[in-house]
Amino acid sequence: MDPRTAADTAAPLEPPGPVVTTAWLAEHLHDPRLVLVDASSVLNRTEEAIPGALLLDLDGPFSDSSADLPHTLPPAEQLSAAARGLGISGTSTVVAYDARGIFASARVWWLLRAAGFDRVAVLDGGLPAWTAEGRPTAAHAAPPAEPGDVELTARPGFFADAEDVARALRDPAATVLDARSAGRFAGTEPEPRPGLRPGHMPGAVNLPYTRLQGPDGRLLPLPELRARLAACAPEGHRLVTTCGSGLTACVLALGAHLTGRDDVRVYDGSWAEWGRPGPRPVVGPDGS
The missing domain is CATH 3.40.250.10 (Rhodanese-like domain)
Structure with missing residues (x-):
């Protein structure tokens, strides 16, 4: 059972910065305010995942399907819908990781910040750092039944x-x-x-x-x-x-x-x- 009180979970979970450690993630892994995503590219993706991690497809809903270039910035409406499909709400904290260390996960950090969402961080060292410490793994989690409510708006200058x-x-x-x-x-x-x-x-x-x-x-x-x-x-x-x-x-x-x-x-x-x-x-x- 999660020992946090209702007051604890009502306030946003603030990451310590744009990069979080494996220790920080392990401490907050079961926090309901956390949305953990595996942003590995198709070529690097593995069946092994950090428990609770959802697959985030940078070649799919998180890219502009109308563009003739790979995984380019989608319109804010599409990005909002894709984020909501992963259960991301306005009060969520998103942590992205990658099966190659830090490769594609930084793209999630940049995309969400470019769309006005700042409570996002990258896992330092990604899945290799997590498994090297003997931490548990599991299959990827299924998307939540209830979508999130985040509304993203493009910021200029990114x-x-x-x-x-x-x-x-x-x-x-x-x-x-x-x-x-x-x-x-x-x-x-x-x-x-x-x-x-x-x-x-x-x-x-x-x-x-x-x-x-x-x-x-x-x-x-x-x-x-x-x-x-x-x-x-x-x-x-x-x-x-x-x-x-x-x-x-x-x-x-x-x-x-x-x-x-x-x-x-x-x-x-x-x-x-x-x-x-x-x-x-x-x-x-x-x-x-």
Whole structure:
């Protein structure tokens, strides 16, 4: 039986920040105010889940089905309906995790904040950190019979389009950070999506999202996060983050937010859009 009183559960459950530890999650795992979601991509999803976790499909209801790009920002009405289907209410606290550590879970944090919902956090280290500590697992939970009541409204300033990126590339006070691997950035590794040109945007800076994490998949301590970001983008620069399709760009946005850098936008189309054949300039593997 949950020992909390009615007064305890009437007040919102406030996460300690945009990232929560496995210990915090274990302490609050059975709190009725918590909505725990597994945001793993289809390629990384496992049958094993943290008890009570619901599957959140970033390729399904949480993306714009009318777009010709992968898992792009859906309209606020669609996002609200998808969130309500997982039982998310205005007083809920959402914690997102991933089977790969921190990969797609940061996208949930960014999406909900972009839609006016701030009581959301990412599980540091994700499922691997949870299981490495011997904590229990189970099958994914079924969606609740009663939907939530959250109403989401788009906030400006969270996402960038291709024209925003082009302006940022020309702006000496801005940095475009690319979260893809060094090989994909250089164009020496193949892109996972067919038909895209190899390479990167001229003037972009490579900061693979894995560089913000330790070997255990947890985020680096704040001083190290700050140093790695500052080595790529001076303090005071506004940031546009990009990746292959808008997922791991949100990991860079999360790291920037943790270090107090809030002038950040995520390029939703990312390389899935920019890398298409067309007029957008690309620096290829030969340097041109």
